[in-house]
Amino acid sequence: METVMSGRSNQHGDASHLPLFARSMLRLTRLILQYPVATVSLAVGLALVSIVLAYFDLGYKSSRLDLLNPHSDYNRLWIEYINEFGDDDDAVIVVEGTNRDQVVPVLQEISAQLARKGQLFHAVMHQVDLSTIRSKGLHYVPTPDLLKIEYFLQGAVTIVKGHWSQLKVAAMLNQLSVQVQGAAANQQATAMAMAEMQRFTESLLVSLQNMNRDYRSPWPGMPDAFSTISELGSEYLLTKEGKLGFVLLRLAEGEDKLAPRTEAIDALRELIQQINIQHPDAKIGLTGLPVMENDEMRASQSSMLWASVLSMIGVIVVVIAGFGGVRHALMANIILLIGMAWAFAYVTLSIGHLNILSVTFTATLIGIGIDFGTYYVARYMQLRREGQACREAILATTAAVGPSISTGAMTTAVSFFAAGLTSFTGVSELGIIAGGGILLCALAQLFVLPAGLYLMDRSVIGQRIPEPVPIHSLLAPFMKAPRLVSAVGVVASVFLACGLPHLWYDHNLLNMQPTGLESVELERKLLNESDQSVWYALSMADTRDELLARKAEFLAMPSVERTEEIVSMLPVDHEQKQPVIHRIDKLLENLPERPPEISVDALDDLGRSLQSAQLIATRVAGGGNCARQIEQIRDILRRMQPSECVAELTQFQQSMAGDLLSRLHAMGGIANPEPPKLTDLPTSLVDRFVGQNGRHLLKIYGKGDIWNMESLGQFVHDVRQVDPRVTGNPLQAYEASLEMKQSYQLAALYATLVIIVVLWFDFRSITYCLLAMVPLALSITQTFGLMGLLNIPLNPANLIALPLIVGIGVDYGVHIIHNFLEQEGPYKMTPATAIAVMVDAATTVIGFGSLMIASHQGLQSLGRVLTIGITCCTMTSLILLPAVLTWMTRNRPTPSVEEKPTALPEPPVTLRVPRLRETPYEARSA
Numbered sequence: 001m002e003t004v005m006s007g008r009s010n011q012h013g014d015a016s017h018l019p020l021f022a023r024s025m026l027r028l029t030r031l032i033l034q035y036p037v038a039t040v041s042l043a044v045g046l047a048l049v050s051i052v053l054a055y056f057d058l059g060y061k062s063s064r065l066d067l068l069n070p071h072s073d074y075n076r077l078w079i080e081y082i083n084e085f086g087d088d089d090d091a092v093i094v095v096e097g098t099n100r101d102q103v104v105p106v107l108q109e110i111s112a113q114l115a116r117k118g119q120l121f122h123a124v125m126h127q128v129d130l131s132t133i134r135s136k137g138l139h140y141v142p143t144p145d146l147l148k149i150e151y152f153l154q155g156a157v158t159i160v161k162g163h164w165s166q167l168k169v170a171a172m173l174n175q176l177s178v179q180v181q182g183a184a185a186n187q188q189a190t191a192m193a194m195a196e197m198q199r200f201t202e203s204l205l206v207s208l209q210n211m212n213r214d215y216r217s218p219w220p221g222m223p224d225a226f227s228t229i230s231e232l233g234s235e236y237l238l239t240k241e242g243k244l245g246f247v248l249l250r251l252a253e254g255e256d257k258l259a260p261r262t263e264a265i266d267a268l269r270e271l272i273q274q275i276n277i278q279h280p281d282a283k284i285g286l287t288g289l290p291v292m293e294n295d296e297m298r299a300s301q302s303s304m305l306w307a308s309v310l311s312m313i314g315v316i317v318v319v320i321a322g323f324g325g326v327r328h329a330l331m332a333n334i335i336l337l338i339g340m341a342w343a344f345a346y347v348t349l350s351i352g353h354l355n356i357l358s359v360t361f362t363a364t365l366i367g368i369g370i371d372f373g374t375y376y377v378a379r380y381m382q383l384r385r386e387g388q389a390c391r392e393a394i395l396a397t398t399a400a401v402g403p404s405i406s407t408g409a410m411t412t413a414v415s416f417f418a419a420g421l422t423s424f425t426g427v428s429e430l431g432i433i434a435g436g437g438i439l440l441c442a443l444a445q446l447f448v449l450p451a452g453l454y455l456m457d458r459s460v461i462g463q464r465i466p467e468p469v470p471i472h473s474l475l476a477p478f479m480k481a482p483r484l485v486s487a488v489g490v491v492a493s494v495f496l497a498c499g500l501p502h503l504w505y506d507h508n509l510l511n512m513q514p515t516g517l518e519s520v521e522l523e524r525k526l527l528n529e530s531d532q533s534v535w536y537a538l539s540m541a542d543t544r545d546e547l548l549a550r551k552a553e554f555l556a557m558p559s560v561e562r563t564e565e566i567v568s569m570l571p572v573d574h575e576q577k578q579p580v581i582h583r584i585d586k587l588l589e590n591l592p593e594r595p596p597e598i599s600v601d602a603l604d605d606l607g608r609s610l611q612s613a614q615l616i617a618t619r620v621a622g623g624g625n626c627a628r629q630i631e632q633i634r635d636i637l638r639r640m641q642p643s644e645c646v647a648e649l650t651q652f653q654q655s656m657a658g659d660l661l662s663r664l665h666a667m668g669g670i671a672n673p674e675p676p677k678l679t680d681l682p683t684s685l686v687d688r689f690v691g692q693n694g695r696h697l698l699k700i701y702g703k704g705d706i707w708n709m710e711s712l713g714q715f716v717h718d719v720r721q722v723d724p725r726v727t728g729n730p731l732q733a734y735e736a737s738l739e740m741k742q743s744y745q746l747a748a749l750y751a752t753l754v755i756i757v758v759l760w761f762d763f764r765s766i767t768y769c770l771l772a773m774v775p776l777a778l779s780i781t782q783t784f785g786l787m788g789l790l791n792i793p794l795n796p797a798n799l800i801a802l803p804l805i806v807g808i809g810v811d812y813g814v815h816i817i818h819n820f821l822e823q824e825g826p827y828k829m830t831p832a833t834a835i836a837v838m839v840d841a842a843t844t845v846i847g848f849g850s851l852m853i854a855s856h857q858g859l860q861s862l863g864r865v866l867t868i869g870i871t872c873c874t875m876t877s878l879i880l881l882p883a884v885l886t887w888m889t890r891n892r893p894t895p896s897v898e899e900k901p902t903a904l905p906e907p908p909v910t911l912r913v914p915r916l917r918e919t920p921y922e923a924r925s926a
Helices: 002-006 020-034 036-057 073-085 100-115 143-160 169-182 187-209 226-230 262-278 289-323 327-350 358-385 390-421 425-447 449-457 471-479 482-497 518-530 544-555 574-587 603-619 624-639 642-668 683-689 709-722 729-763 766-772 774-789 798-821 831-853 857-888 921-925
Strands: 059-061 091-096 121-125 127-129 234-236 244-251 283-287 353-355 537-541 560-564 696-702
Touching: 020 036, 020 390, 020 425, 020 449, 036 327, 036 449, 073 537, 073 729, 091 100, 091 262, 091 289, 091 518, 100 121, 100 234, 100 244, 100 262, 121 683, 143 574, 143 642, 169 187, 169 603, 169 642, 187 603, 187 624, 187 642, 244 262, 262 283, 262 289, 283 289, 283 518, 289 327, 289 358, 289 518, 289 831, 289 857, 327 358, 327 425, 327 449, 353 358, 353 425, 358 390, 358 425, 358 449, 358 798, 358 831, 358 857, 390 425, 390 449, 390 729, 390 798, 425 449, 425 729, 425 798, 471 482, 471 831, 471 857, 482 774, 482 857, 537 544, 537 709, 544 560, 544 696, 544 709, 560 709, 603 624, 603 642, 683 696, 696 709, 709 729, 729 766, 729 798, 766 774, 766 798, 766 857, 774 798, 774 857, 798 831, 798 857, 831 857
Parallel strands: 059 353
Antiparallel strands: 091 244, 091 283, 121 244, 127 234, 537 696, 560 696
16 A cells, blocks of 8 residues: 555556555545436435434433443442332422521421422422321330339329329328338438429429419429420421521423423422512522532533534634635535434434433534545645646545545544443443444545535536645744654653643542532532532331441441431330330320319418428438428418418419329320321321332431542442442442543543554554554643643543544544655655644634533533643644654655646546645745
């Protein structure tokens, strides 16, 4: 191939001297030029059919789950969770106020409004309403405490069911004195009896001192377990001492396939805005994974649309400006649109759908697909300016640059197809889609573009060939000192390579989100101010005991902040407790509504009871305080008139009786013998924690910012120590990020290996293969080194730049080396190659650089990295590689005969492949 393409062996040889691939392309081009109208009509017809096919059959998968390998261990665990609990995540409405009283009414109003729109929202929860289960509150009391309660009630119920006289002050003192004396032999029992007496006398003393304006209950306190029962009411979802409140809800999917839940989210934001007007002092916001994903998808769609429009306009403008005219640039872009239409049909038939990653292939085709037409048009225009007729120039262009365009297309496509060999589904599908699309765009430019050019330029319009921008003249000064340029290029590359150790990878998905999104900012606020997050790990257990045991282990982990579950809301030991609670329930049947009036004992009898109790208290260890309280009571009563004494004692006795009866009624309200069941809990709560097959769910929240990869890695490691089958969004993101990174790295490696093979079949020379890969090797080093120096991290969004730079870098190198092989003597880059590579680079930079206007940080970073990478490829390809080739051929003899192009006759007449060495830099510059 070297000999033939260089033109050194046979300047006027027939087409049989061309390589087999070039001869095949030439024959097909002749056939196309014989039937140009049919060719264009067929291409346009296929494009229309492709558009219709894609419109009706091309699907779109918007879930992140669709990006993951369904056969990976971590994804199978997630699918197992979805099969049990469904794939709905909570949207979260956040209400911020100055205090609880300001926040709670807003939560209530939001929930009431949401309840009226059941077609859009379900499983709304702003509080945990446990009022139903409260009637079974005694089941939460330990069995020993239940027995104590039963003992107390046996005496108390006797009083309220007819023996109210036992509540007379004198009777109470006499009974307590007997208990103290009866417990004298047992120190512990004495202390307990003495405590009861002291509690009673203290209650009486406080009432008398404050003229019954301050009542202190003399009855024994309830067991500690009653604090649990007191919580069995309605608890609002609050944090930060009531300053932050939450409403959790699930959203309807809606009909928008590209951004699910859009209708529900828009309605929700409108409702929040209305409520905010009514409550201007409260701040109301919306976040949660479904909202963040929807916002991200809509922002990326908008960004991609504007980027695609701007890139298409920019590509057209650059091609027109570069080639100095409209018609050839317009023709190349029209053919690009035809190739893109074919690509959509290819996607429909091969994969059948796009996902949130592969949807970027349109920008890829706009940026790269025009390149093949650029090379073709540039060479064609140069041949026309040199005097060749339209048909001859088209055939000569196909013979000269067709193989290099084909090789460039194959190497670029291979860089994407290699991604199809990786395990990450999103990357694999993108590689297959983009690789096939690039080949189809190249096919359109190689075989439909010639027909279009022939139809356009064989008329009178085609007699004028515009003059392109003289890029070769601008580059000529660099070629006068090739050794210096080569040395400077190597030194610059080494300097930039110093940034490689500083290059880092940002796994944090929050940093990929569009700027200014309320949902993202709220998530950051929750993390910074309250350690709340919409992210949590999930552990499923078959039994209550298994889940609670795991809960204890999780809470012992340093990276775990808290857990959520509902199994602890359902106590156990019903076999032991139920009989006791049943007896208590029987005791508390038919309680009176209010106590009768209890008469007061004769004051003399009361005085003797007080004196006796004081004496007993004085003799008991630890009874000194009680004795002093009784003495104070006696002093107060002595200073009162008899009628006043009777009135105060009567009121105290009635308060004490009412207090006792109220306690018994309250006890009866929680003494349902039936054990608590899941059906007693709110449905919105149960659905979140109990699966379809009865499995229980435990949510595990990490400490600090687990969006950060270091914290996330520690959290994932810790929770897996407790439950190897733990799943959840944090683990999905962690594994997916690592797998995506590895997939892109493997794709670049696979692509490089296959590209070497493709280049070998093209050049059949290790030297030329290595030279063609110079732009690739140096541009990757320069790009990543510059990113390290500028502190621009790699991330899951911009890592796709790696296979792109691989393909583009090799593509530029292939065309330069093919141009080199066409010449004799010292290498001089031809004007067609110079303008083609420059226009190619400019269109690619515009195609991808337009992403830098995106609000989506991931797309913006992709545009930034590709702009840097393609710029490095361009500088290396147009300056450094030509300088190296010029220096290598400095001593190669210049041909003595300057030949003039001849017309291209019909077969089987001979075909001359032009050397394109007639216009060196110096001559063109002069």
